[in-house]
Amino acid sequence: VPFLNEADNLPRLIGALERALTPLGLPWELVLVDDGSRDNSLAVAKAELQRRPQLNATLISLSRNFGKEIAIAAGLDAAEGDAVIVMDGDLQDPPEVLAQFIERWRQGIDVVYAIRTKRKESFLKRLAYSSFYRLLQRLSDIEIPLDSGDFGLMDRKVVNALLALPERQRFIRGLRSFVGFRQEGLHYERAGREAGKPKYTLRALIRLAMDGLISFSSAPLNLITYLGLGSCATALMLIGRVLGRAIIGQKPPEGWASTMVVVLFFGSVQLLSFGIIGEYLRRIFLEVKGRPTFLIREVVRS
Ligand code: UDP
Numbered sequence: 140v141p142f143l144n145e146a147d148n149l150p151r152l153i154g155a156l157e158r159a160l161t162p163l164g165l166p167w168e169l170v171l172v173d174d175g176s177r178d179n180s181l182a183v184a185k186a187e188l189q190r191r192p193q194l195n196a197t198l199i200s201l202s203r204n205f206g207k208e209i210a211i212a213a214g215l216d217a218a219e220g221d222a223v224i225v226m227d228g229d230l231q232d233p234p235e236v237l238a239q240f241i242e243r244w245r246q247g248i249d250v251v252y253a254i255r256t257k258r259k260e261s262f263l264k265r266l267a268y269s270s271f272y273r274l275l276q277r278l279s280d281i282e283i284p285l286d287s288g289d290f291g292l293m294d295r296k297v298v299n300a301l302l303a304l305p306e307r308q309r310f311i312r313g314l315r316s317f318v319g320f321r322q323e324g325l326h327y328e329r330a331g332r333e334a335g336k337p338k339y340t341l342r343a344l345i346r347l348a349m350d351g352l353i354s355f356s357s358a359p360l361n362l363i364t365y366l367g368l369g370s371c372a373t374a375l376m377l378i379g380r381v382l383g384r385a386i387i388g389q390k391p392p393e394g395w396a397s398t399m400v401v402v403l404f405f406g407s408v409q410l411l412s413f414g415i416i417g418e419y420l421r422r423i424f425l426e427v428k429g430r431p432t433f434l435i436r437e438v439v440r441s
Pocket residue numbers: 141142143144145174204205206207210226227228229231332336337338339
């Protein structure tokens with residue numbers, strides 16, 4: 140469970156997990172990852188673990204906010220179970236679904252991912268999410284299931300495969316699809332947030348969406364080629380027209396305006412292309428630097 144500033148949700152979350160998992164009679168551990176919270180979430184989490192000495196729990200505190208995807212990677216690193224479930228810390232992923240995950244896993248499915256049938260979010264946000272997932276599916280080089288987030292169960296072999304991937308920029312739901320194995324979706328209704336505000340700002344969401352698209356698709360690069368081909372064809376036609384008029388002795392077309400339009404058009408196509416290439420280059424740069432994915436400040440074990 141990665142969390143950022145979820146002091147109000149953590150006690151309820153831990154309680155709900157205990158209620159959902161204890162009846163199953165399985166040994167389980169709770170791995171909490173504090174993604175650089177600035178409120179008293181860390182203290183609250185520690186107090187909750189202290190109040191429950193029977194709970195097998197690990198609390199990892201990252202040295203700063205690294206983002207949810209990386210917090211999940213830190214959690215996967217620490218988890219020891221035969222299967223690992225990833226879920227949000229704000230109770231939007233209902234703990235009641237965990238029993239169904241585990242049942243499918245016991246029947247031999249390696250990855251059970253949750254598919255949201257309903258989102259209790261504003262219309263615009265829902266529209267943005269749903270168009271992003273559809274775009275990602277169309278463009279990505281691998282099949283990424285629609286409307287599924289990080290919430291899901293992974294078998295040990297899948298977790299090991301994920302941990303062995305060398306890349307530093309981790310878009311978990313994409314990588315999870317990439318590794319393969321036997322995967323299955325499970326429908327559930329996504330709850331509204333229990334307390335507090337969403338921790339993703341619009342900017343962070345756009346970054347995440349760009350990461351997803353660029354890490355799993357070369358379509359933006361193809362777009363540049365098509366743009367180039369299209370504008371080249373247009374240019375050739377225009378040249379043909381100007382030359383043709385000159386040959387039959389007509390005056391070439393006058394006009395500052397048309398010249399400017401053409402210059403601006405090609406200028407912007409070039410800048411856009413640089414931007415797209417730059418996004419890929421930035422990722423190469425980040426990977427090549429080889430900095431650690433995350434840094435841990437503190438680990439508490441109950
Ligand atoms: N989160 C995190 N690091 C971040 C942003 C979010 O660990 O940088 C956690 C957050 O505390 C929550 C989960 O990721 O447990 C999902 O975040 P949020 O509810 O903001 O996203 P949404 O539900 O809107 O997708």
